Amino acid sequence: MDPKQRNVLALAVIAMLVGLAWWQFWPPDQQITQGLDIQGGLSVILTAQETTQTLVTDDVMDRAELIVRNRVDRLGASEASIQRQGSDSILVQLPGISNAEDALAALGTTGQLEIRAVEGVDATGTPIVGDVLMTGEYITDASLSTDPTTGQIEVNVNFNAEGTRLWAEITTARVGQQIAIVLDGVVQSAPVVQEPITGGQTRITGDFTPEEAQQLRTVLETGALPVTLEFSESRVVGPTLGQDSLRQGVLAVAMGLALVMVYMALYYRAFGVLSWLSLAVFASLFLGLLAVLSSFGWFALSLPGIAGITLTVGLAADSSILMFERFKEEVRLGKTFRSAAKSGTRHAIGTSLDADLVTFVSALVLYTVAIGPVRGFALTLMMGVAIDLTVAILFTRTIIVMLAESVVPKVPGLFGMRGADSDA
Amino acid sequence: MRRIKVDFMGFRWWFLGFSALLMIVSAGAMGIRGLQFGIEFQGGTVVSFSEAEGVALADMRSSFESHGVASPQVQSTEDGGFIVRTTESDPDAANETYRAVVEELGLPADAGDVTTIGPGWGRNITNAALLALTLSVAAILLYTSLRFEYKMAGTAVVALVHDVVLTLGVYALVGREVTPNTIAAVLTFMGYSLYDTIVVFHRIRENSQRLVKQTFMSMANDSINQVLMRSINTSITSLIPPLAMLLFGGETLKDFAFALVIGLLSGVYSSVGVASPIYAMWKEREPKFQALKKRYQQAS
Numbered sequence: 001m002d003p004k005q006r007n008v009l010a011l012a013v014i015a016m017l018v019g020l021a022w023w024q025f026w027p028p029d030q031q032i033t034q035g036l037d038i039q040g041g042l043s044v045i046l047t048a049q050e051t052t053q054t055l056v057t058d059d060v061m062d063r064a065e066l067i068v069r070n071r072v073d074r075l076g077a078s079e080a081s082i083q084r085q086g087s088d089s090i091l092v093q094l095p096g097i098s099n100a101e102d103a104l105a106a107l108g109t110t111g112q113l114e115i116r117a118v119e120g121v122d123a124t125g126t127p128i129v130g131d132v133l134m135t136g137e138y139i140t141d142a143s144l145s146t147d148p149t150t151g152q153i154e155v156n157v158n159f160n161a162e163g164t165r166l167w168a169e170i171t172t173a174r175v176g177q178q179i180a181i182v183l184d185g186v187v188q189s190a191p192v193v194q195e196p197i198t199g200g201q202t203r204i205t206g207d208f209t210p211e212e213a214q215q216l217r218t219v220l221e222t223g224a225l226p227v228t229l230e231f232s233e234s235r236v237v238g239p240t241l242g243q244d245s246l247r248q249g250v251l252a253v254a255m256g257l258a259l260v261m262v263y264m265a266l267y268y269r270a271f272g273v274l275s276w277l278s279l280a281v282f283a284s285l286f287l288g289l290l291a292v293l294s295s296f297g298w299f300a301l302s303l304p305g306i307a308g309i310t311l312t313v314g315l316a317a318d319s320s321i322l323m324f325e326r327f328k329e330e331v332r333l334g335k336t337f338r339s340a341a342k343s344g345t346r347h348a349i350g351t352s353l354d355a356d357l358v359t360f361v362s363a364l365v366l367y368t369v370a371i372g373p374v375r376g377f378a379l380t381l382m383m384g385v386a387i388d389l390t391v392a393i394l395f396t397r398t399i400i401v402m403l404a405e406s407v408v409p410k411v412p413g414l415f416g417m418r419g420a421d422s423d424a
Numbered sequence: 425m426r427r428i429k430v431d432f433m434g435f436r437w438w439f440l441g442f443s444a445l446l447m448i449v450s451a452g453a454m455g456i457r458g459l460q461f462g463i464e465f466q467g468g469t470v471v472s473f474s475e476a477e478g479v480a481l482a483d484m485r486s487s488f489e490s491h492g493v494a495s496p497q498v499q500s501t502e503d504g505g506f507i508v509r510t511t512e513s514d515p516d517a518a519n520e521t522y523r524a525v526v527e528e529l530g531l532p533a534d535a536g537d538v539t540t541i542g543p544g545w546g547r548n549i550t551n552a553a554l555l556a557l558t559l560s561v562a563a564i565l566l567y568t569s570l571r572f573e574y575k576m577a578g579t580a581v582v583a584l585v586h587d588v589v590l591t592l593g594v595y596a597l598v599g600r601e602v603t604p605n606t607i608a609a610v611l612t613f614m615g616y617s618l619y620d621t622i623v624v625f626h627r628i629r630e631n632s633q634r635l636v637k638q639t640f641m642s643m644a645n646d647s648i649n650q651v652l653m654r655s656i657n658t659s660i661t662s663l664i665p666p667l668a669m670l671l672f673g674g675e676t677l678k679d680f681a682f683a684l685v686i687g688l689l690s691g692v693y694s695s696v697g698v699a700s701p702i703y704a705m706w707k708e709r710e711p712k713f714q715a716l717k718k719r720y721q722q723a724s
Contacts, residue, residue: 037676040534044515047545086548100519100538108516232545233464234515236522238534241474245674252673256665263660303676304605310665310677311612311684317661318619325654351626354571355619361563362615366608369556371548372464374608377680381612 003401010398014391018281021288024295028287033294035302035376038246040239041095042103045372046229048088054227056088063226065090070222071106081297085371089232100236102211110184110228111219112136113157115170115202118178118190127190129180133170136224138163142217147205153213155204157220164200172196183216233372249306256310257283260317268324270414274403275320278396282316285387304377308363312384315359319392322348323400328417337412341404345397352392360385430652432696433645433704439697443586450593457596462603463509465550467543469518471508471525472501472675473536479529484508487525501675515540553607560611564618572625575706580621583699587617587690594686605676609683616662617691620655621699627651628703639720640713644704648696659692 025031036043048056048064065082068090072080081093097103113136116129138159145154159167170179171193180190181204188206208216261279265272286309293299326348330340360382367378408415432439463470476484481498484506488496497509512518518540526533561581568577588610595602627647635643666688669681707713 037537045545047542047548101516101523104516104519230542230544231515231540232542232548234518234538234540236515236519236538238474238532238536240532240534241472241537244474245676248672248674249677252669252671252677253665255672256668259664259668260661263664267657303674304608304680307605307669307673307677307680310669310673311680314662314665318658321654321657321661322623325651325657329650351623354622354626355615358564358567358618358622359612359615361567362560362611365556365559365563366611369552369559370604370608371552372604374604377605377608 025287025291031291033300035300045233047232112224159200302376308377308380319352337404436701453596469512579703583694605679613687620695
């Protein structure tokens with residue numbers, strides 16, 4: 001393939017990519033998933049607390065994640081996302097949730113139900129609990145009812161076959177004795193067994209509000225967490241605030257882009273206008289990539305992500321600048337426009353590669369090591385670097401080489417240069 | 425064609441002296457005033473209200489206090505909102521307080537953003553930040569050592585440390601909070617600062633291969649001048665977007681932008697005023713370049 005054909009091919013590839021990108025990302029507010037800090041909702045990081053009895057292993061975390069997932073499903077949150085973070089944490093994101101407190105309570109409760117023997121009462125009348133007779137692992141489902149006489153809300157639980165048998169044994173052996181129903185170490189009630197219960201069910205009574213009873217039901221039905229999870233980070237964002245932030249973010253990106261464009265045109269004249277095209281291609285491919293990743297559920301645009309995008313606008317302009325400067329310099333040194341364009345852009349891409357790689361490595365370290373929202377910043381920064389190099393090699397370089405062979409020699413002043421001969 | 429020639433290397437002791445002064449002031453600011461770390465590092469709650477029309481700062485404070493929050497830190501933002509910091513590390517309680525405050529002040533329930541960080545999490549965040557900084561510097565050192573020579577790598581890192589210390593010094597001076605976003609911004613401008621240094625070093629290396637009738641110092645000075653316009657231009661285009669974020673962005677973007685703007689400015693300066701002179705002075709001690717220096721010192 002001769003160089004001309006190669007140039008045409010490079011431009012064709014870019015045109016196709018830009019077309020694909022627009023097809024993917026338009027309209028951007030629907031095609032690019034918005035992160036929680038933008039669309040509003042609840043985002044929590046739950047961290048497993050290791051104790052001497054329960055070690056935080058992968059297996060334990062898998063079970064904990066499954067239970068958290070089940071509880072989230074019951075909260076009725078659509079489009080919830082649950083991810084493992086590091087070795088001991090789970091990130092839960094619930095977009096558009098209205099009642100953060102209920103969700104927090106349902107997620108953070110361990111939900112360990114125990115039926116224990118009672119060995120008497122202390123001075124205040126509180127039962128002193130003894131051995132664990134049975135745990136909540138046999139519960140199949142739970143329902144709520146209201147005691148018609150006291151008006152108290154009760155949680156009725158049903159056991160599976162094995163639980164039913166165990167429960168029958170316990171109640172048969174302890175008729176007339178007190179037993180305690182303990183949830184996460186707190187005695188909920190300590191009834192006296194009236195008669196053997198063989199139907200595989202029991203009632204938990206306590207001073208529950210309707211919300212608390214509903215949470216208890218969720219927690220009992222989804223099972224106890226194998227390990228205590230504590231909130232490490234919780235963020236509740238109102239949708240209004242999020243949309244305000246998005247508007248400010250888009251304004252910042254747009255202003256950054258516009259000012260860079262003005263500066264490029266003022267300083268580099270026609271080349272500056274060429275850099276507008278490069279920036280437009282860069283922006284299109286970036287949005288296209290974000291839309292594609294969004295459609296796979298691998299990306300959600302957060303505010304730190306917007307910061308990363310804004311920053312890469314400068315990066316994209318930088319690689320154009322390096323090429324223009326090197327080209328002009330080689331022309332000054334007496335090379336023909338044609339060969340200056342070829343070797344100049346090649347040298348400049350080498351420099352860009354060095355500089356971009358450094359930024360990429362910093363971003364990669366940040367992405368790998370950091371926890372929390374900052375990773376969104378690292379991610380967009382890495383994407384920006386990759387797209388910048390693609391655009392520089394396929395688009396900007398090709399155009400410079402093509403212009404150097406056609407337009408530049410005729411009107412060098414337009415490109416901020418004198419003719420090659422006069423400058424030699 | 426614009427041809428600028430500035431005798432940067434002639435001013436090298438001024439640059440180095442100025443930088444030394446900046447370092448002393450920065451270290452002093454950090455030592456005396458200390459850095460203020462965000463709740464991400466120590467646990468607690470931040471409530472931000474985007475807008476709170478008709479609510480006075482004192483009302484906001486007393487409303488939090490009346491709902492059981494001891495000594496909340498209340499700060500108003502430029503856009504007419506508030507940022508309230510408390511030591512509450514239980515998200516349930518923090519959100520309950522938020523709801524009560526919003527109701528009492530008659531604000532819409534979705535006007536705010538409640539972030540709570542648990543007490544143990546800060547250690548993780550701090551460790552991650554330190555690890556990221558260490559790994560980044562190590563990676564940069566390794567990369568520049570492989571790509572260039574160790575003297576270039578060493579001086580490039582000196583310039584980076586200069587930029588980081590200066591930025592943190594400014595944070596200490598103005599009392600701005602250091603957050604994980606600040607750390608991310610620091611990691612990023614380190615890359616950019618290195619970019620400028622690399623551009624100069626690239627040129628010095630290229631020129632040193634055909635070094636004749638000139639001292640290393642004056643060749644280095646020529647190299648800086650040759651790449652000066654592109655250094656200035658790439659720096660300006662790199663600076664514009666963070667400036668736009670600082671002017672138009674919300675709190676999160678400003679968080680990134682503040683450190684970036686200082687770091688980028690420092691980076692432009694340090695590649696010319698710190699990295700290049702130290703490198704050139706180091707190189708001039710090599711016998712080969714010492715000979716050149718003896719012969720051409722007068723001529724240059």
